Amino acid sequence: MTADVLAAAQAALAAEHAAAYAYGVVGARAAAPRAAQAREAYGTHLARRDALVRTVRGLGGVPRAAEAAYRLPFDLRTPADADRLAAEIEDRVAGAYSDLVRAASGPLRREAADALTAAAVRAARWRGVGVAFPGLTERAGPPRSAPHS
Template sequence: MTRSQPSQPARQESASARALTAAQAALAAEHAAVYGYGLVGARATGPRANEARDAYGGHLARRDALTRTVRGLGGVPRPAEAAYTLPFEVRTPADVERLAAEIEERVAGAYSDLVRAAEGPLRREAADALSQAAVRAARWRGGGVAFPGLAERSDRARHS
């Protein structure tokens, strides 16, 4: 007995399911980013406060666009959590900048997954969002990483 090849529609459903899963993960990352930038914006000062405000607005817009995307892919958009656990305690201005960079790196990782899973216009939108998050992370951190959205790889390289 030979194994038959899956039909084209079955492969498309699988690709569509992967895109929906990745879009939901990116939406969850945007919800967390909006929450995190609420804290960053409240504690940032000077020019950093303006950067935080701009990033907050950008993440709100991306969140709203992803909500529409998830619906367009046939899913029910995940709601935001009531609160999110911060990756570390934020006490100093340096902590605020580190938190903003961490937020952007996590968002970039989610969009990296969406770039891999999506096709066409959604892939282009995800690549644009990945690029924007990588640029913001570099600004907050004061330098970039070799593979934006793949922080685990760049962390391993730094510690090798």
């Protein structure tokens, strides 16, 4: 069980490294009203990354290092692309924490559930609509448009 928890914690750590990198790009490309949201998310991901480094060490592992750079899933040309990237990154982070929720128990499971929830909320804010099963987006299907008044 500890090996599964360690592997899931390492995967969540990798997701946080990638999220921090991506938010550097999002922040540079986001429209002015969204820039503060990008900075806040960046700080949150750095804090979660640091907490996961401590968790991995506490589980007896060597924390996975960040990559020098990450391949983005698509080109960012507009502020809307930055919003879409932020939502996708949060979906990926939620997926990693979903795996950690399944593997962990006790306080670590609670922390992972909180992180999954926070990522799902951020994704919904960026996207304008939530998904049915945060952390399981591969089963949720494409997001529906938000209703217009």
